[in-house]
Amino acid sequence: MRIEFTKMHGLGNDFVVLDGRTGALPPMDAALAAALADRHTGIGCDQLIVLAPSDLGDFQMLIFNSDGSQVEACGNATRAVGLLHGRPATIETLGGLLSTTPTDTGISVEMGKPRFGWQQIPLGYAMDTHAMPVAWEELVNPIAVNVGNPHAIFFVDDPYQIDMVRLGPLVENDPIFPERVNVNVAAVTARDAITLRVWERGAGLTRACGTGACATAIGAMKRGLVDRKVTVTLPGGPLVIEWRDDDVIVMTGPATESFRGSFDMADYRDPARDMPDKVDA
Secondary structure, rough: EEEEEEEEEOOEEEEEEEEOOOOOOOOHHHHHHHHHHOOOOOOOOOEEEEOOOOOOEEEOOOOEEEEOOOOOOHHHHHHHHHHHHHHOOOOOOOOOOEEEEEEOEEEEEEOOOEEEOOOOOOOOOOOOOOOOOOOOOOEEOOOEEOOOOEEEEEEOHHHHOOOHHHHHHHHOOOOOOOOOEEEEEEEEOOOOOEEEEEEEEEOEEEOOHHHHHHHHHHHHHHHOOOOOOOEEEEOOOOEEEEEOOOOOOOEEEEEEEEEEEEEEHHHHOOOOOOOOOOOOO
């Protein structure tokens, strides 16, 4: 059975999108998602996105990391899917309903309201999420925010001096985060500007993370470091994050379609597959 896909990215955070809004797709599981996401033997992506019909919104978006784990939300993927849809939409995710609107500069996404309670992150036990009394070497006292998925934000002098490849997995997999966590290291450079790097749970170091940009902006706002609208610059480029008076986070930024192709589902379910020549793009 051949399945069509669309390869997309948001500031270099890339996705394979399978569109099942009008026709049923075969069931997705962790092993199949990881096989498709593999950059050497699969199509290659940070996240695999599956679109399906929804009773709550215009359609549903399911998100699988490159290791096959399923996550609640992805801001960059939401912009990409908003571009694919081509008009305003309400999208059902495991993290709640998200609204997208095309703009002159890309896609604007209403990401919902941030959550700060220790049980909402979640953490392993009660503590102050505004300045967690924990440290991993030079990464100390993060603020924890849930913006559809969990984030720990560390404010540092220079994010590019932090060894994220080594420290990212230590924080992500610490038992204090029972559902693991996305790790953000950020520097505030002006009242309206933040520089950010993100280690995504289940995906690793990424060029961009929309929910990470949202969580980091909200964390900086909660600490009084920035105003209510900021530009967050990631390795892949900038996103504009606004925290409106109604408590809703709005993220605006670009999304891009890279190419389209198809694959045979059976090739990726077979453990003995030889996949480098299986994708027709």
